[in-house]
Amino acid sequence: MFGNTLYAEKIQYALEQASFPSTPDNLYDPIRYMLSLSGKRIRPLLVLLGADLFNINNINDALPASLAIEYFHNFSLIHDDIMDNAPLRRGQVVVHKKWNENIAILSGDALLVKAYEQLASAKAEYIPELLRIFNKLALEVCEGQQYDMDFERIDSVTEDQYIEMIRLKTSVLLGGALEMGAVIADAIPSDRTHICNFGVNLGIAFQLQDDILDIYGDPSTFGKQIGGDIIANKKTILYILLKPKLVEIDDIQEFEKLLTDKDVESDEKVRRMKNLYQKYHVVEEASRLKEKYTHLAYKSLEKIGVNESQKKELYSLADNLMRRTQ
Amino acid sequence: MFGNTLYAEKIQYALEQASFPSTPDNLYDPIRYMLSLSGKRIRPLLVLLGADLFNINNINDALPASLAIEYFHNFSLIHDDIMDNAPLRRGQVVVHKKWNENIAILSGDALLVKAYEQLASAKAEYIPELLRIFNKLALEVCEGQQYDMDFERIDSVTEDQYIEMIRLKTSVLLGGALEMGAVIADAIPSDRTHICNFGVNLGIAFQLQDDILDIYGDPSTFGKQIGGDIIANKKTILYILLKPKLVEIDDIQEFEKLLTDKDVESDEKVRRMKNLYQKYHVVEEASRLKEKYTHLAYKSLEKIGVNESQKKELYSLADNLMRRTQ
Numbered sequence: 001m002f003g004n005t006l007y008a009e010k011i012q013y014a015l016e017q018a019s020f021p022s023t024p025d026n027l028y029d030p031i032r033y034m035l036s037l038s039g040k041r042i043r044p045l046l047v048l049l050g051a052d053l054f055n056i057n058n059i060n061d062a063l064p065a066s067l068a069i070e071y072f073h074n075f076s077l078i079h080d081d082i083m084d085n086a087p088l089r090r091g092q093v094v095v096h097k098k099w100n101e102n103i104a105i106l107s108g109d110a111l112l113v114k115a116y117e118q119l120a121s122a123k124a125e126y127i128p129e130l131l132r133i134f135n136k137l138a139l140e141v142c143e144g145q146q147y148d149m150d151f152e153r154i155d156s157v158t159e160d161q162y163i164e165m166i167r168l169k170t171s172v173l174l175g176g177a178l179e180m181g182a183v184i185a186d187a188i189p190s191d192r193t194h195i196c197n198f199g200v201n202l203g204i205a206f207q208l209q210d211d212i213l214d215i216y217g218d219p220s221t222f223g224k225q226i227g228g229d230i231i232a233n234k235k236t237i238l239y240i241l242l243k244p245k246l247v248e249i250d251d252i253q254e255f256e257k258l259l260t261d262k263d264v265e266s267d268e269k270v271r272r273m274k275n276l277y278q279k280y281h282v283v284e285e286a287s288r289l290k291e292k293y294t295h296l297a298y299k300s301l302e303k304i305g306v307n308e309s310q311k312k313e314l315y316s317l318a319d320n321l322m323r324r325t326q
Numbered sequence: 327m328f329g330n331t332l333y334a335e336k337i338q339y340a341l342e343q344a345s346f347p348s349t350p351d352n353l354y355d356p357i358r359y360m361l362s363l364s365g366k367r368i369r370p371l372l373v374l375l376g377a378d379l380f381n382i383n384n385i386n387d388a389l390p391a392s393l394a395i396e397y398f399h400n401f402s403l404i405h406d407d408i409m410d411n412a413p414l415r416r417g418q419v420v421v422h423k424k425w426n427e428n429i430a431i432l433s434g435d436a437l438l439v440k441a442y443e444q445l446a447s448a449k450a451e452y453i454p455e456l457l458r459i460f461n462k463l464a465l466e467v468c469e470g471q472q473y474d475m476d477f478e479r480i481d482s483v484t485e486d487q488y489i490e491m492i493r494l495k496t497s498v499l500l501g502g503a504l505e506m507g508a509v510i511a512d513a514i515p516s517d518r519t520h521i522c523n524f525g526v527n528l529g530i531a532f533q534l535q536d537d538i539l540d541i542y543g544d545p546s547t548f549g550k551q552i553g554g555d556i557i558a559n560k561k562t563i564l565y566i567l568l569k570p571k572l573v574e575i576d577d578i579q580e581f582e583k584l585l586t587d588k589d590v591e592s593d594e595k596v597r598r599m600k601n602l603y604q605k606y607h608v609v610e611e612a613s614r615l616k617e618k619y620t621h622l623a624y625k626s627l628e629k630i631g632v633n634e635s636q637k638k639e640l641y642s643l644a645d646n647l648m649r650r651t652q
Contacts, residue, residue, distance in 0.1 A: 027472040079435060083428040102409040102475060105431055109405060109438065110468040113461055116442060120457040127454045131446040135439055142436040146353040149428060 004313060007048045007059070011041055014063045015070065018118070030095045030107035031114070034074050037090040043177050044070040049313050050181020050195055053306060064122040065130055065180045071115035072134070073173065076141055078108035083149065112138075122184070129183050137176035144169025151235055159289075162240050163204060171203025188305070197300040198314070205293035206321050211236035212286050215274055227270030233259050237286045238277055245280045294322050330639060333374045333385070337367055340389045341396065344444070356421045356433035357440070360400045363416040369503050370396040375639050376507020376521055379632060390448040391456055391506045397441035398460070399499065402467055404434035409475065438464075448510070455509050463502035470495025477561055485615075488566050489530060497529025517630050524626040524640070531619035532647050537562035538612050541600055553596030559585050563612045564603055571606045620648050 015035060020028040044066040051062035080086075081094040082104050088094060096104035119130050147165040151157045157165075175196040182192045214229040214236060229236045246252045255276060258269050277283055301314055341361060346354040370392040377388035406412075407420040408430050414420060422430035445456050473491040477483045483491075501522040508518045540555040540562060555562045572578045581602060584595050603609055627640055 021469075024469055024472040024476060026476060027469060079431055082431060101427075103472075105405055105408060106468055106472055106475075109435075110465060112435065112438060113464040113468065116457065117461045117465070120454060120461055124454045127457065128446060128450045131442065131453065131457065135443045135446055138439040139436060139443070142432055142439065143347075143350055143353060146350040146429075146432055149432075150350060150352060 004045070004049070004052075007045055007052075008041060010048070010059070010063065011044045011066055011070070014067055018067060020114070026099065026103050027107050027110055030078070030099055030103055031074075031111050033098065034078055034089075034095055034107075034111070035070075037092055039073075039090060041070065043073050043173060046174055046177035046199065047181040049317065050178035051185040052181070053195065053304070053310060053314060054182055054185035054187040054191070055306075055310070056181075056185035061123060062181050062184045064118045065134075065184060066177075068115045068118035068130075068134065069173070069177045069180070071111050071118060072138060072141075075108050075111040075115060076145070078104055078111065080145060082108075083145070126184050130180055133176050133180055133183065137172045140168045140172045144172075156243065157235055157240050159237070159240055162235070162237060163289075166207040167200060167204055170207050171200045174203040175199030191304050191306070194300045194303045198297050198304075198318075201293045201297035201300060202318055202321065205290050205297060208237050208286060208290040208293065209322065211238055212283060212290065214238075215270070215277065216283070227266070227274075230258075230270045230273045231266050237289065238282050241282045241285050242276060242280055245282070246276075251276060251279070290322075294318075330371070330375070330378075333371055333378075334367060336374070336385070336389065337370045337392055337396070340393055344393060346440070352425065352429050353433050353436055356404070356425055356429055357400075357437050359424065360404055360415075360421055360433075360437070361396075363418055365399075365416055367396065369399050369499060372500055372503035372525065373507040375643065376504035377511040378507070379521065379630070379636060379640060380508055380511035380513040380517070381632075381636070382507075382511035387449060388507050388510045390444045391460075391510060392503075394441045394444035394456075394460065395499070395503045395506070397437050397444060398464060398467075401434050401437040401441060402471070404430055404437065406471060408434075409471070452510050456506055459502050459506055459509065463498045466494045466498045470498075482569065483561055483566055485563070485566055488561070488563060489615075492533040493526060493530055496533050497526045500529040501525030514631070517632070520626045520629045524623050524630075524644075527619045527623035527626060528644055528647065531616050531623060534563050534612060534616040534619065535648065537564055538609060538616065540564075541596070541603065542609070553592070553600075556584075556596045556599045557592050563615065564608050567608045567611050568602060568606055571608070572602075577602060577605070616648075620644075 020031055022028065047066035047069055048059055048062050051059060056062060077089060078095050081089055082096045082101055086094055087097060094104075095107065099107075116131075116134075119134055120127065122130055144165055144167070147161070148169055151161070151165060175198070178199040179192050179196040182195050187195070211229065214224070215227060215238070217224075217226055219226045225231070228234075229239075233239075242255070246255055254272065258264060258273050258276075264272070297318060298315075301311060301318070304311065346357055348354065373392035373395055374385060374388050377385060382388060403415060404421050407415055408422045408427055412420055413423060420430075421433065425433075442457075442460075445453065445460055448456055470491055470493070473487070474495055477487070477491060501524070504525040505518050505522040508521050513521070537555065540550070541553060541564070543550075543552055545552045551557075554560075555565075559565075568581070572581055580598065584590060584599050584602075590598070623644060624641075627637060627644070630637065
């Protein structure tokens, strides 16, 4: 768990208090199930940390927006899992397999509405602005997911296109969560922009790191199968940086073979793809890109006009996320 | 087209002005397509008529909520069509067939967010209350759709359960649309309740009529295949009223045969099921139920504390909807 234990407990308690109707059970049981799978609850925590940074009087005022963000995240996971045909989420059977696809579509929809219901329970004076930020990020997350699906079928995705996709799909939610906290704490517009940029850039850096850890992570702590992205032919930043560098015919053939030849064993495939990555210094390049966005994140945090000591929690959060080398 | 031509044109113009981004095209093209299939636009009109009833100063102030309702309706159609595995909508190929299911799920999600974006563009002072009403009806529509799917697999659905299902699935949207208009026109709480009840009861009556017209409609004007519900074994109000009345063994067997025997031709099936409906006076009973809810709707309209002449449009709308006997 990252950050403030008190805040993490507040979020957990609020999630438990915010009960759902018992019927129709096929609509609300999947929601209860999904929320019970827990996850790290980083996103709702960001709302509270955003509010805390600007010295909110009563942190409880930020809980509705915090829950809205967590509900939204879980809604997007339910629907993404259908689209990605994923079997497991957080080690458990996904909603559309435990129930069925129709139920997953509809309970996802209901959970999105429940997110807006949380927003509606914020202090009235903040609702219009919270709603504006939330709508923007929600739409961007949809756009990111669409680009991600589109990219599976496109032959050449550029670095810029990839960064934009992960910005939309995963990072604007972090930036938006922090900014919503800042809004509720009456932060000035320039500080709202800075904290949002902090979250967005940190999110991009984190996603790039996730791509790198696919081949250099520690299997005991990474939480995913090492080399899983290579095995699945996933277009990670490593794949995208490598592809345009391949000019030698042997390497091009090796790359194509690894992507298409089902007879190559998984371990063998991972080993040989790593060789290509090493030959073309792709990991170093991806790491530089990760550093660039990490730096941008810290720069944004620096610019925020509050006392440095007040920023401790956010620095610590960023350090925790980005030092995760295992 | 029902009601005020000026208002219908305002809605059409506002829909055309509210453009969507060009990319990702797989996200926004399906939305443009769905909205272009047009439909009768009754729901957005209800928002304007609700505002008009309470003498709103500037009807344009009600347009954001009006578009929110139309977007929500189309979102629900995109997702319902996936769940119902429908091939056509308004005579055209449905989104999940023209594109695919993943695109239909995601563009539906984006359209729901777009509905909230419209709400966020209403006058700030009304946003919290509009959001509250909208969330409530949106969640109820999801619940109604879930009950509808559940009922397909339940053997005995009662009249009360059925009425509750159609109230949630189709009627609360009409009531909510009218109430949102009333809110923007500063109607007092009791009048807001009455206009909402008018819409909900009218919606229930309309849905019951739709069930009845399945067997007594005029094929040239009804817009759907006559007997289509019988052919599909749909649990309409007629089916639900008939089932518990069947006590004679011959009739029970005939009913079961018509539901299960694939060898019975469609025309024959419709004719013989109609015989059962007639023998047990089921249509008369359904019509009485329809009259009951129509009456409740008119009663609610009567109670609203504005001049009777001001109510002309809504009486006319109700008359139009409920006199549709062909």
